[in-house]
Amino acid sequence: MLYRIVFVSEMIGASGRDVQSVAEILGVSERNNLRDEISSAMMFHDGEAAQVAEGARADLDRLLTRLSNDPRHRNLRILEDRPVMQRRMRDSARLCALNDAQAQDILYGRRLSDLSSTGLEKLLSCEHVKMAA
Structure with missing residues (x-):
């Protein structure tokens, strides 16, 4: 059976706040998710991380x-955890980003x-995110 979880956490220190740390997190997430057959989308904003994973x-x-034991995260909160019929996420680890105006x-x-x-799932689908002209 397939499940979908939506969660948020606070990021500690510089994690998720600069390009290098985001690239490192995305790389490790992609490797782990490919191995575990997890699809996901994540976003970092203002010291927080949000993710939907299937x-x-x-x-x-x-x-x-892993995330609960990761010192870069604290106050991990699961907002939704439910069985689903099919995947909505197609990528092993997709990053959704907002510039200041979009935020x-x-x-x-x-x-x-x-x-x-529901709001986070919609946001992490990147439906609202428009590329800058």
Whole structure:
């Protein structure tokens, strides 16, 4: 059976705040997710990380255990954990990013952790994110 989880966490230090740390996180996530057959999308904004991940129950549980033990994260909150019929995410590790103007237009000053699981899923689908002209 396939499951989808949506979660947020606070990032510690420089993690998720600069290009190098995001690239490192994305690279490790892609390697682990390919191995575990997990598809996911993530976003870093204002010291927080949000992610939606899909896969088998045991693989998602291992992912959550890794993140819970990762010193770069704290206050990991699972907003949704449910079985699904099919994958919505196609990439092993996709990064969604917002520039400052997009963040203002979409978040209205809210933090990622202020959004509902539905709001985060929609945001992490990158539907609202438009490429700069």
